[in-house]
Amino acid sequence: MRPMLSLHDVTLSYHSLSGETKAVSHLSFSVEEGEFVTIVGPSGCGKSSILSMLAGLIPPSSGSLSVNGNIGYMLQKDHLLEWRTIRRNAQLGLELQGKLTPENIAFVDHMLDQYGLGDFKDRFPSELSGGMRQRAALIRTLAVRPDILLLDEPFSALDYQTRLSVADEIGTIIRKEGKTALLVSHDISEAISLSDRVIVLSGRPARLKKIHTISLSVENRTPMKAREAPEFREYFNQIWKELDVHVA
Structure with a gap:
């Protein structure tokens, strides 16, 4: 079975009058049907650019990507028409x-x-x-x-308590509807609670550092219940150490 989303050796560079800025470097990963996968990485590392490439908004500079299904794109703001x-x-x-x-x-x-x-x-x-x-x-x-949902930090504009509740609701809805989802998030806890796998990227240009398969010992898992699993803190600590956000 073909993955719903895949990137193979993808590099993305932006060009301006001041020169070239590499946003993504030789990145490869895939998302299978029905999976919920989250990308985490430092601010400005190119996470949203990956979604833009998959949505066909910008082409990669090199490498290849494939999308096997129709895409729905949910942005940071709701953009409802008042x-x-x-x-x-x-x-x-x-x-x-x-x-x-x-x-x-x-x-x-x-x-x-x-x-x-x-x-x-x-x-x-x-x-x-x-x-x-x-x-x-x-x-x-x-x-x-x-068939596929691309989610670009859709909870980031909410206050913390509302964010927890809405992430739980929306994560549950996406599971219930059987959709394949790729989420970009800065929130490690959110990523672990929602996801089957978490992709950790380096600082700009974004390179793959590690992919974590999330296995939590909770029954009838929901995002909120996932936070109560004994393995949750271990995943959090591992991912935190891998992020390029630490000051020496």
Whole structure:
């Protein structure tokens, strides 16, 4: 079976009048169907650039990558349109793709009901909490039925308590919907709690340092339950030591 996402010996350089800046260097990894994988690394190491390459927004300078399925991209901000209701925001991707059929409208309404926004579908984004807005943004992304989700720090704008709750909710939704997901995060705890594997990158230019397969002894695992596993702290300490963020 082919991986849903793969990079082979990928290098990415940005060019400007002042010269060349290498963002990613000879990077290779893959993501299998149904996996939730998180990329962690120091700030500015090129994590978001990797998602941009996979989404087809920028080409690699060298190497190859493949994407075997339709992509949904969830950004740091929810980018809900303030003049549209939550229901109409959730339908936006379908509308832009010319797929606003009765069947797809019913699918959106079902997800809004299933994930706690049914009573708010006629409200406007300004009337919702940050966590509810992120749920609406995820439903908008899922509405076009992507095979793969690219998640660029979608919880980073939230306060800490809301971030824990929303990461738990969204991680659970993604698992329930059976999606393949690749998340970029600065938060080691978040990465461990959500993921099947965690990819650790070096400082810029991003190189692969290590891939951790996350195995936690908890039943009916959810992101919140994962944080209670006895192995959680061991993974955290290992990944923290591998990050290039330490001052000598």
